[in-house]
Structures are given as structure tokens and as C-alpha cells.
Amino acid sequence: MSIQVQDLSKQYGVQYALDQVSFTVEKGQIVGLLGPNGAGKTTTMKIISGYMSTFGGEAHVNGMDVRSDPIELKKQIGYLPEHNPLYLDMYIREYLTFIARIYRLEAVNSKVDHIIERTGLTREQHKKIGSLSKGYRQRVGLAQAMIHDPSVLILDEPTSGLDPNQLVEIRQLIRDIATEKTIIFSSHIMQEVQALCERVLILNQGQLVADERTEVLERVLHKQRKIVVELTQSFEGNWSIEGIQEVLSLGHHRYGLVFGKTNIDPRLAIFDFVTRQGHKLLELREEKSSIEDVFQKLTT
Amino acid sequence: MWAIFRKEITNFFSSLTGYVVIGVFLTFLSLMMWVFPEYSLLEYNYATLDQLFEIAPMIFLFLIPAICMRSFSEEKQIGTLEILFTKPLTEWDIILGKFFGALALVGLAVLPTLIYYYSVWSLGSPVGNIDSGEVIGSYIGLLFLGSIFVAISLYASVLSNNQVIAFLVAAFVCFLVYYGFEFISAVPSFVGTIDDVLQKVGIGFHYRSISRGAIDSRDVIYFLSGVVLFLFLTRNQLIENRAN
Ligand SMILES: Nc1ncnc2c1ncn2[C@@H]1O[C@H](COP(=O)(O)OP(=O)(O)O)[C@@H](O)[C@H]1O
Ligand SMILES: [Mg+2]
8 A cells, every 4th residue: 555544634724625535545556636626636745745744634655654754754755746846046957966965865966867868858958947848847847756766656736737749748758657656646637637547536625526447537528428227127129229329237127328418318218218118117317426516617 | 954055055156146145245345344444444553353343243134134035935935845845854954954055155255354364464563463363253253143143034034935025024133133232222221220131132242242252151152042043933934834
């Protein structure tokens, strides 16, 4: 278990930025923390990274309590804060050398060379950070988070504010890194989470509203609707209804019918279809995931 | 801590501000010492550096807040403090790195004044007719004075994201603790009652006492506790900032 949080809470005045959030992340997993602005993503990450020390609940990284083991913990974590703060006056090499010295790494120069190559900064390495584009600054931010080869990476909105090309490059970089590390990254873009990871944690107003495989995002992204029907006996024929995309057999004469975009409400169509086939309906209901209203916020 | 120390020094000289601050300091000091008649070494017929050590505190009031104003303010403003706090560093690594970094910069700024010492030493008749022990004592006095001003200025810098405000607060507080208590002690109703107590609370009294060349443990303790006090205040403020 790389990351383990239990009943994490954080209060600002009367408002809860985080309210009893619990989850675990296995070693080597890449997990997306998804949620609209103000959901509590940054707060969660500040706690896991050991930055924020006053909060309710427990947080452990690699078995270490973030409150009592900060120095040892921080050696094993790489953290990219939101908005990627950097010393704009420093040169890339100078900055990364400074960071390497903080970690007391041996062979500082070769470590710096290596991370510069790894993050694709070779051609820019002698430039001032202040003169770089946003995409390259993001690489510098990733470089400072990874120079000590941490086993856990915490990236707070690593792709926000990038143009489409930079976005693709940074995502690819994260994907490359992900093969060897546990990564938790936050985003308010559903497609991104779906593209990068197997698992998504969804936060809304400080609460964890879903912990699912990213496949569930697919349904929402494609505006699919899933309707569950129960019949009195099994139906062997072809579900030929307009807009139907997938039929799942759920056992006990129950079926899950997945629809794409349709003109009429698929529930009406199902009712008519079943009656025409001479079957009787025991149940007809739409399966809404608990996260749908969060998605609405994310997409508007 | 040494990583921070080095960064503070190189960062200071990475922008023009660093050179300007030290340049202005030295220009001003030289003008005072050699040109303006009131303090001028050449007008004065004794071979001492007393003028230097009399002027230096006044100039420190501006030099040191200027050196320190960036240290926390800027990092808070651009957010890099969050980077430092998520690296394997303690608060003390960060604070002491910045403290000694700033002190070293003050030292660098003061270093060229050794030329004055050499000049007076060679101008004296006979050559070398200068009380070197007193000069060393005075430099130690400057070191203590510099330390306490740096500690005050760091605390001012951690209080605000705005460098200009940090500078003004630091200069004001340094002024207050250096001269303030002496002004108050001169208030007629205090004279003869608690004026000497008030004087001893101020920095000026202890600075002059050390500068005379006699290093009294009470003065050393005074300076060290002042430094420790402001460094602790700085640390508490940093911890408080982090809670949010
Ligand atoms: N320093 C703070 N003071 C008061 N409220 C805060 C502070 N930081 C965050 N919050 C509040 O906590 C909530 C969660 O914030 P945050 O974790 O930054 O969300 P996210 O990163 O998902 O956008 C928000 O409602 C935000 O307004
Ligand atoms: Mg955020």
C-alpha cells in the first residue's frame, strides 16, 4: 500500500474543505483525483505531501505517518504543487542542482543530466526558467519532483493551462513515468483522467463521491444511459430498439440496456418493445451513478 | 541548510538589485567617511575608525532590510515556499540557511571597509598608529548588530507577501529598537528614574559597549537572545502559514 488515508478532514472556518475522505492507493497504481474547482483536491494533496500538518484523520505514505515522519517521508515523495511555482530568476541547471543538493544526492551533476534528459529539457537546459514557455516550465516542475527518484509522485493539476500540443506531451511524459511509480494526480478534466489512469477518485465539496475504474467515465463522456429491466421470463430474441448499443445479461431475467443518444426516451421505447414481444415488465429503471451531478459540473 | 545558504547568496547577485543595494551602501558610506566634513576622516586628526562604526548602524537600517526583504516575501508570493516545505528540510534548515545567507551578504558588503582600516593605518603617524584591538571589537559589534537586524528583517519578511512592506516594517522596527529606546529615555520625566534601564533595552547601548573593545558577556547574551527571539517568531509564523 503506497498511500492510505483515513477520515481525512480539513476545516476552514465553518466550511469543510475535506470531510471524512478515505481511500488507498496500491503500489505502482496511477490514480486520478477528479473534481470541480473547490472540491478539495489540492487540500488532499497538500496533506499527503506532508506540507499541511494540521488536519483531522490519518494519512500514511509508504507506511509512514505524514505527521510524524516528515523528513523520511519527503525523501520518498515527489510533489508538484498547483500552479507549479518556480524561481524565475534561476537557470534550469542551477535550479535542479539546488534541488539535488537539498536532497543531498550523490553525483549531483549526473543526476541533473539524467533528469534533464528524462523530462526532455536537453535543448533548453542553459536557459533561464523565466524565459521558458508554460509547457517547458511544467517539465522543470516535474523534474524537481522526480530528481531523487521517489516512489510516490503527487501532481496537482499538472496539465492545467497548457495548450493542446503541450498537453499531449506532458501527458505522454506522465504516462512514461507511470510505469515505475505510484502516481496520484488531480484534474478537473474527465477525458484526461480517463486517458491516463485505471482508477478515478471523484471529489465533490470535500467528499469522496466515487472510487471507480475509469470505465465508468466512458458512459458519461458519451452521454450513454443504462437502463435495467426485469422480465417475468428470459428473452432470447434480439433487442432491436433504436439507439441501443449494448445488452448486458444480469441473470434472473434481468438485463442492462445501454443506449447512446436517442430521440425519444429509451424507457418508453423499451416499454413498447417489451409489450410488443409479448413479455411482461417487472421492473424498469435507469441506473444513475452517484457521480452524475458531479459530472454535470465538470462538463459545464 | 547549506543548499539554502548558497541559493540565497547566488540569488542575491542574480538580479541587478543585489549589486545596486551593495553599491549604494558602499557609495554612501564612502561619501560620509571621506567627503562630508562632519564625519570626514581627513578632517579628523586622530587615527581611528570611530566614524565608520558610528555611521554603520544608520546605514544598516536600510541595507539589511533591503537584503532581507525578498527572502520570505518573494517565496511566499510566488509559492516556492511550498516547494521547500515538501523537500526533506526542517523549518530551521530554511530559516538558518536564509539567516546565515543574509549575514554573509552583509559581511560581503562590509568587507571593502577594510580598505579604510588600511588607509588609516598607513596615514597614521607613525604608520600603524591605530588601536587595532578596538577596531576588531568594533567589527564584532557590527557582526552582532548585523545578526539582530537580519533576524528582525527575516521576521518582517515572513509576515508579508509584499517586499516593500517587508522592507518598511523591518527598517521601522530596527530603527525603533536601535534608537527608539534612547529617545524615550531622554523624555524628561524618565531622566534620573528609569532612563538607564530603557537605554539598556535598546540595541544602541549594547552595540556601543561592544564597540569600545571590551566584550562583556551581558552584551553578547543580549544580542544572542534578541536573535533567537526573532528567529523563533519567524518559525512560528512559518508554521502558522503552513496550517492553511
Ligand atoms: N487557505 C484557505 N482558506 C480558506 N478556505 C480555503 C483555503 N484553501 C482552500 N479553501 C477552501 O477549501 C475548499 C477546497 O479547496 P481546494 O482543496 O483548493 O480545492 P480544489 O483543489 O479541488 O480546487 C474550497 O472551497 C476552498 O475555497
Ligand atoms: Mg486545486
